[in-house]
Amino acid sequence: MPTPVSIARQCLTAEAANALDEAVAVARRRGHGQTTSLHVVSALLSLPSSVLREACARARGSGPPYPTRLQLKALELCLSVSLDRVPSGQPTEDPPVSNSLMAAIKRSQASQKRQPENFHLYHQLMGQSSINNVIKVELKQLIISILDDPVVSRVFGEAGFRSSEIKLAFLRPFPHLFRYGARQRVPPLFFCSADPDRGGGLDRIKFPFSVMPGFLHGGADANCHRIGEVLLGRSGGSTSNNPLLIGACSHGALREFVQVLGKSNGDDKHDAVLPQELSRFTVIDIESSISEGTVHERLDEVASTVASKLSGEVLVVSIGDLKAFLHAESASSEINSVSRTVERLTTLLVAHRESLRLMGFAASNDAYSDFVGKFPAVEKEWKFQLLPITTLRPSRAESSPRSSLMESFVPFAGFFSSSADYNGEVSTASPFQYLAKYNLCSGKKSEREAIPIPKSALTTSIADQYQCSLPPWLQLTELCSNAEVKDDMVPTSTTVMDLQNEQGDKPQPANQNPPVPVWNTYGMDFQAKTATGFLTAEERSKMIDDRRVNGERCKSVNLSMSGDMQKDSPPGFSAGLLQMASSLKPSAKESFLTKLLEKSSKSEDRDSGFLRSGSNLSTEDIASPVSTASTNTNVGQRARTVLEIQKLDCTIETRRSHPHICGLDFKAIYKALSEKVRRQQEAVSLISETMARSKARKLEAPCSMGTRGDVWFTLLGPDRMAKWKVAVSLCEVLYGNREHLIHVDLNPQSDHLYHRGKTPVDLIAGELSKKPLCVVFLENVDCADEQVQSSLLQAILTGKFSDSRGREIGIHQAIFLATLTSVKPDQDLHSDEPFRTTGRFSEERVLRAKEWPMQIQVCQANDEPSGSSSMNMNKRKLAGSDVHKASRENLEVHKKHLHRKSSRHLDLNLPAENAEPRDYDECGMECDAIFDNSKAWLLDFMDRTDANVMFKPYDFDTLAQKISKDIRDAFHQTIGLKCTIEIEAKVMEQLLSTIYGSDGDEEELTKSTAQLLSRDFAQIRQQCQLTDSSTVRLLACEDVPVEDIVPGNCLPCRVYVS
């Protein structure tokens, strides 16, 4: 069943399909019912540049000794006879493809698939539907398959061809070589065709890799060709056609060109490498005369020659190395001579634009620039076109030792020497050169008579040599594994290693830490960090609501105030002010400042009003704002910002006399931060300074569009809480609320709800696009994945953060805080830091503290503190908490700042929400793979941030001692010295956690805690009969139902007395 043409075409490349179309046309013309292989052959032969014709011409050697033209004529005749015999069928528009032709196409598909160079290509395509649909048969393959067709081979046989020969000519082709003249025509590759017995050993030597005519001559040829092109003014649209060869090999190239040109002119027959037009060119070399001092005689000669030139003929003056013009400083007469030479050349050039060319070379660009510097007129008048010459061509025999390869061909030594006589100027760089030279002279005959050499003889000789001296590569392999240097073999590696050592001396982290320990500690760090958190985001918000409902008055006061504030003034009020203040130009500053003042004074009024009126708001009233705007959690901070604005006023007032606007930010930020984070004063001052500097930089920059307002920090070291607070208060002082804080924990183990389904990079990008004015708090930046890393780096460099799809978000207003728990990125992580291991209470432990209600247990000395004997007073529980609340209120009233402190508790544990470590081993493995790169990235990242801020470790132990001392004092004051009090470690952790999380003064907090407890102690004294032997214990009440737990507050808000 014949195949429709369209289907057959699908299997063919464009070229092959064209051939098929031609064949179909032939079949149609002749009225045949099918398109057969014969039609294809006919079509192929009739094509203007027929590959088949070429192949036939090449294969003719095996046929009868007729001229090619005649033989091809015979072929055409035989073909048309055969075509005449094809039965004519029903004439159709497109005679379908015959089965035999289709089979040939299929065969070629199969063989093409097998070809090694295509193998991996098709291997990749394997997955796709059907290979046969994918493989497009190349014309060459198609022809080879068609030649297998018996009908076709018969026709070729009749014409005196052997189709197998033609096939061979196809398979080992150098079709392109036909374009390069006879001397480059070479026998097929991999054919060992030298037979030393034949022709007295003067036949062609062929071994597998010897076919290098192009390299041997072509390298030079290519250079010559390019020089010729320049002389003819054909290259690159440049108006100049005086070539100046530049490069270390330019000398050789110039000489080669002069030789080739001279030779070809002498032969009256041009080499294929040089354009035909160059026959009009003659070279006169004045290089030697410049140094000899006879240059002027030569120039006279030049002048007379050029004058006598017929039109169209061109004289090329080779001035040789430009150095000759430069190194003439010794005597003034020489300098004069040189400049006169230049002048004369210039005059000649101007006079004979059409018939005179200059040609020279310089070993390097410097020489040329020196030359131009010395003779400035030259650049314009000589119009050199610089021609980079890259290929080294050893021009001196002594500089290129005979290759060892040559020695392996001792049998042919005579051959080599005889060929060396062929051209006296032949260099001895490599044996191939001789071969090529010989190829040149032996010409076509030898090519045809090439007969496979006994391969074994050649390979053994090579192999012998191969064994006796291992190739350097292989020796290098051994060498590297031993890490020792054999200097006689490899000078390279010595220097490399020296350099390596030098490198090693530099503080490169990777070199200093053995990789394995790094790994372990890293993994451990992960564990430690992840253990700190336990709340998901959802739980957290619930907890906040709960606490609201818990009904602490002080909070509601603040909350209502913040709510009203939001109604009255635009959100981000103070932030806006600050932003504007910083971005305004000095001219507008005055008016702006007055406005700012007005606004702040208003807000001050409001502030005081709220303070007076807000206290009687009920919990119900505030419930809705809480649920709708979860960001209002920072109640206390709201009040603070108001205060902040007041302070700002003062600073502005002072600043009016001192026009340094940068100080404004610095002071405001510094005050806000230092109040929040008292314990990290150095870090805070560094941050605020950097902020001020960056703002100042922005102000100073003349055009505000191009300037970058983004500021980058790396926060190093322990004390997560302080870092978090820095972020929060920065956000608040700049933007007035916490809505502009973007918090992302890059630790892959932190299982935030908002992380789900989003890659961190998209998460950050999404948030950034929502709030261009923001503080981005990136925790554990050392755990960032590669995407985040690359985006961050890009952002820091370009000011644009791109998400995973490449969309870019401008970050010109953002402040980036990247935290890092380790002190240095290159340090072994944490394990060796003293504060981690020596202290009783570590940051992790404290942050991990659960918020159990506190219980006070009274035991007699002889009494077991067991559940059975202790009585649990449910009623007391409620009463206790009421009392507690009352006490809070009182405190509120009397101590102005305490509301702030207690509200701090709201932040508590916010950053401590990492999931428990899931699979430590797995984590370690993952980290292992990425760590090396992460570290490098981190170093790089840190280099580029505006400031790297070091945070000091928090001294929990001292605080713990203080707390226990205060509680003891309170206890003894209330109950007396007779009883003893024990504080459970868990309770202490809770208390530490509370105080650590708050940003108030430690001292006051411990005191107030003690005061609170003393109320409870007083109750106990009333209720229980305390004897001297009684012991009062502070316990964490772990067995209460979960719903009774008040999250977020570690203080003993509920006291179980038993």
Next chain:
Amino acid sequence: MGNTILEALNVRVVGTSQRPFLVLAHGFGTDQSAWQRILPFFTPHYQVVLYDLVCAGSVNPDYFDFGRYTTLDAYVDDLLTILDALRIDRCAYVGHSVSAMIGILAAIRRPDLFSKLILIGASPRFLNDKDYHGGFEQGEIEKVFTAMEANYEAWVNGFAPLAVGADVPAAVREFSRTLFNMRPDISLFVSRTVFHSDLRGLLGLVRVPCCIIQTAKDVSVPASVAAYLKSHLGGRTTVEILNIEGHLPHLSAPALLARVLQRALLSR
């Protein structure tokens, strides 16, 4: 001509349209697949142009014209033809090994076409010379060529781990594959061309800013070469030393290299 060469040299343009162009040019013994682990870092931000050198194993060996590819200039012609065919008027260029040389030459010819050259494992000349340490003696090279001729596969197996340097079996495997894909005669021919090239005199003609990326230990390129390049290249030049070993950082340490590349591309 344009389309033919695009097809012949397997030119691909991947990445995000409307972004700047980035050309990734592989070195000797590899093909464009060498970049595949680098590629994801750049596709979001660039239109990445990938192509195979004509000597690569993935290109039909028939295209390798022994009469034409005798100097690096022919390769430069290819590169410029490709860029012209794609109508690229400006691009950043990352070239490894021989492609670094090609990039240098291309930037000399068409300085306006390249915004930046990033040269990985680049060397203006591999052979030693007086006052220049290229890393190889003529004699050594001849031995290498002999070894290549004698048993190409054995040579590949010996050379690949050495070139990769670092102990990354996957990279060695990959490099061996692509190296062995090259037809031995082409491979030898190209290495001869490369080893006999000398760009030292031309470096001053480069005006495009360059970034030289060099590993701490590279069998093919001594570290002094990076310093040589830096002092001789005509444009603004920076050197990045990667603290890894081997001539093929894009195979052995792709993430690290990608980052350095990114930085190099972004730095002004």
